[in-house]
Amino acid sequence: AQSVSQHNHHVILSEAASLELGCNYSYGGTVNLFWYVQYPGQHLQLLLKYFSGDPLVKGIKGFEAEFIKSKFSFNLRKPSVQWSDTAEYFCAVSLTGGFKTIFGAGTRLFVKA
Amino acid sequence: NAGVTQTPKFQVLKTGQSMTLQCAQDMNHEYMSWYRQDPGMGLRLIHYSVGAGITDQGEVPNGYNVSRSTTEDFPLRLLSAAPSQTSVYFCASSSPLSSSGDTQYFGPGTRLTVL
Numbered sequence: 001a002q003s004v005s006q007h008n009h010h011v012i013l014s015e016a017a018s019l020e021l022g023c024n025y026s027y028g029g030t031v032n033l034f035w036y037v038q039y040p041g042q043h044l045q046l047l048l049k050y051f052s053g054d055p056l057v058k059g060i061k062g063f064e065a066e067f068i069k070s071k072f073s074f075n076l077r078k079p080s081v082q083w084s085d086t087a088e089y090f091c092a093v094s095l096t097g098g099f100k101t102i103f104g105a106g107t108r109l110f111v112k113a
Numbered sequence: 114n115a116g117v118t119q120t121p122k123f124q125v126l127k128t129g130q131s132m133t134l135q136c137a138q139d140m141n142h143e144y145m146s147w148y149r150q151d152p153g154m155g156l157r158l159i160h161y162s163v164g165a166g167i168t169d170q171g172e173v174p175n176g177y178n179v180s181r182s183t184t185e186d187f188p189l190r191l192l193s194a195a196p197s198q199t200s201v202y203f204c205a206s207s208s209p210l211s212s213s214g215d216t217q218y219f220g221p222g223t224r225l226t227v228l
Contacts (some may be wrong), residue, residue: 006155
């Protein structure tokens with residue numbers, strides 16, 4: 001069965017610290033990969049996505065993620081976090097052309113000002 | 114475009130009651146989905162639809178029904194509410210054939226409490 005695993009459920013960082021959130025998936029075919037973000041009191045929105053091509057993708061607000069096919073990973077990074085990055089982050093996977101998207105359990109990030 | 118809208122935003126039910134959560138999208142997306150969000154479990158797919166008249170079960174379909182009579186609307190029905198259905202429910206739509214691909218567009222959510 002397909003699954004998505006996020007390594008950290010809670011992360012606490014100080015402003016200007018670097019961030020890396022891990023995501024691994026188990027899917028046999030060609031995949032589309034996503035990171036979604038949910039700010040407090042808001043609904044989920046797309047942060048970045050990988051469909052094909054350059055495995056290093058850049059998203060909004062300075063976030064980036066790298067797809068490593070051999071490791072089935074799609075880790076999210078940001079060199080310097082801000083207080084406004086406090087949110088819950090979800091990794092998600094869908095089969096290319098498929099209609100089911102599977103989400104990870106989420107990582108709650110708290111950034112101390 | 115309003116995007117994906119959901120009503121109500123909050124709902125409290127007693128065990129055994131039934132209700133319908135409404136979802137509508139104005140982006141002409143083919144695919145629509147219902148998820149529930151529970152702490153530590155992420156989003157779990159309840160039901161989804163690939164077009165009007167076509168629905169299928171997701172990971173956690175028990176206790177829920179859906180229908181898709183139009184492209185725009187995808188209501189979720191709770192037949193006999195149970196405390197285990199206390200959750201936040203999100204509706205999402207996508208259009209795999211468009212430039213946005215499998216990107217999900219989410220509604221604001223419905224927070225449901227079953228007593």
